[in-house]
Amino acid sequence: MKEKTIIVTGASTGIGNAIVKLFIEKGSNVIMNSSNKERLEKAYKELGEPSNVIPVVGDIANRETGRELVRVALENFGRIDVLINNAGIFAPKPFSEVEEEDLDRFFNINFKGTYFTSQAVIPQMQKQQKGTILNMGTVLVDHAIAGFPASAAVSSKGAIHTFTRQLAAEYGKDNIKVNTISPGIIRSPLQGKIGVEDADSLAGLHLLNRIGETQEIAETAYYLAHADFVTGETINVAGGHTIGHAI
Template sequence: MFNNQTIIITGASSGMGKAIAESFLANGANVVINARRQDELDRFVADNADHTDRIKVVAGDIGNPETGTTLAKVAQEHFGTIDVLINNAGIFVPKPFLEETEESLDRYYSVTMKGSYFTSQAVIPFMQCQGGGSIINIGSMWVENPIEATPASASQVAKGGMHTLTRHLAIEFAKDNIRVNTIAPAVIETSLYDNLMDKDTLQSLSGLHPLRKLGQLQDILAWVEHLAGNGGRFVTGQTLFVDGGITAGSHSA
């Protein structure tokens, strides 16, 4: 479905980012992936040894604009196009507002907001030259629907910036046939939560969703592929909440 297309994915060494990258590989795409540590990227390559000719890796802090520039150059030099950018890198650590520090706020902002901003800035000129492309930001339903039991103001301020960036880029670059959208998940069962809570606590969060279940990686992959492909060719500037109904309204737990 994505044969010979080139996809850049940030934060792709584990969890949702890794699943997205592997899904595109399975659908014939070339992938250029980023993570902070080289050993994590080497592990991704080893796990996908059958597709090494279609994988390039760039280690580095995505909050550093040079990392985004390198991702764009590697994609163009090795594969010739940049068809899709997935701004997936981000940090989510629930923490009460009164306990947050300037250091932690700066870190959320750097990875989530600056990473998305400057990687998009590096990629868009290539998309303009080739006649279009798709940028998909991985946001969060917590931006619109805070939950008292899981305070996360610092991380969500950064995610909220990503949601705003989506609309502005969608309008500014619509004339170039560059589509920009956000997917905003609720609780998706990934390795993200392994260091935050035990399995039983994670499963208890299913009660937050009106559908009474946790989201699965496939729920996100389906929409990423839809927005990246022809199914999303007339969709831009949108935030799609893949959240089990949370943002639709409250329910009795």
């Protein structure tokens, strides 16, 4: 991936930030995006403000953000090799309490953001006759938890899983690979946002009896970014979460 150009959404903290760091280590050019200007600037400064990394503020729920990410990538680096649709939101809420605004929020950011950002990069990847799109799903699509009511959030992620397979089918002829990374419980700021004070207390949801680290998701993203014969797949990075539970 040396000197390849990568776009990472939701890149200021957590999994997205770990992905950015790994690709920088590997010599890639990175466009890092976040809707939060303050957090994005802080993350960029912590990286040392490298010349091969460009921060772009924007909400991916807005279709223009994807187009701006493409413009910046092409203007500065001339190509787009990988798009990592990491930006998203997730929160539990009982089914009977979900309002239309909740559905709109999850689907606008999670699904429409992924959809339209992918739509923005596809023409350039077609010109190159090569490219990779990585979407971020969740193991809860395949393995629901009764005590974690999240029908709205999980449904929006389920749409991403389905979208991945369809996009892979449509653009395989152009040598564009599309895959989903499906994390289990990962040690990241997200856990605190959804009210989990001790993420390690959820270790038993995984056969390996521990939670995952952001670096492990980043390493999976790096593998898929240059895997030339993998497409349309959902890769669970979840310590056996979908297979069974440790007790």
